[in-house]
Amino acid sequence: MSILFCKWEPVVIRALLDAGARLHVVLDQWDVRFGDVDRALLARAEGVYEVRDFDSVEQLSAVAVDLRLRDAGIRRVASFAEFSQYGAGLLAELLGVPGGTLSQAVATRDKREMKRRYRAAGIRCARSMSVPDARAVPDPAEVAETVGFPVVVKPVSGMGAMATVRVDRPEDLRTVVDGLVFPPEVISHQLIIEEYVTGEELHADAVWSDGAPMYFTVGRYPRPRLSVPPGEEGSLLLDAADHGKLIDRAKELHRAVNAAIGISSGPTHFEFFRTSADELVASEVATRFGGGPLLDMVRCRDGVDLRLLWADELVGRSVTRRVAQRGGGPHVAGINIPASGGGGRVLSMPTAAELDADPHVVEHRALCAVGEETHGLWCLMLILRADSETELRDVVEAARRRYVVRTGE
Incomplete structure (x- = not known):
């Protein structure tokens, strides 16, 4: 299998190479400057291209022409990030690869086209x-x-x-x-x-293969996303034992959205609402993984690394590989703690020992350190657990009050 992979993502790239894929990788300027690119790993790929960004039609067209001249035989074009979707769609069009075309990229990136397709398919949306x-x-x-x-x-x-x-x-x-x-x-x-649609705000995250979900889960945002300060990302994964009917309804809605957009394979992050009348309303769908702590939440609760699952889908495997669980149980949430004082030098933040001692903290990942400069938004990600969904909500709010990242001059 010959695959063209857009953006730097070491877990997926390593898994594809280990599976024997003939891999070509396209990096952008951000990857090269800030992505901590492993050149030894990339040396195993058949080709590596660097472009200014994935909006440069000239540079991406040059990549496509070179791949044609090399007779690379690209069969899949994969895009890891939101801002590489247009470029990956263009490359797929130029290389004649079915699936994630430029038309699909427009439908998942331009919210007007997305809603137009929803309405044409009879899907309830704003x-x-x-x-x-x-x-x-x-x-x-x-x-x-x-x-x-x-x-x-x-x-x-x-x-x-x-x-x-x-x-x-x-x-x-x-x-x-x-x-x-x-x-x-x-x-x-x-x-x-x-x-503005009122009601519960939810999200579904999946990896699809030939129209069927290899993995599917639903999460709930604790508060309306537009009501929380920037950086206070977080959601709770719903337990299938408690919310099986809602998850089945979400899966049915997601299938309808996939049909309207033309999605049949790869990762998706789909946001939707449940109104007070128990109606599901489609919001936005993206052909990428959910951001923030989502991947860690799924891994800790279900023992599934969605990146490895996607790599398996790309090379044609259909068995879900399991990774080490962290004992999170069925009630798991993930949150990000932004800096309380905004961007600046980090003055104080919770220590690893403090977080390890908290029985509700399954996993933690610091994205800055005391003494470093930070932009203030993404500072500390926590995976939290509890014995019930009600308790989990309290645990989330308590963690936000207890764990603070302070910044200043």
């Missing part, structure tokens, strides 16, 4: 409207008639909560949109305005 220029805010009366307030305003190709805001009143729309700050990763400043 009402929305397109804003092709963030500098030209539509008339609030038109927004009220088309979408209805409150609304959510977000970049069409962002991720997470980047430049995403809730607007409750028509008179605030223009001021809020004018104040949006787009991170450098978000190139297009076109916007989508969506209906």
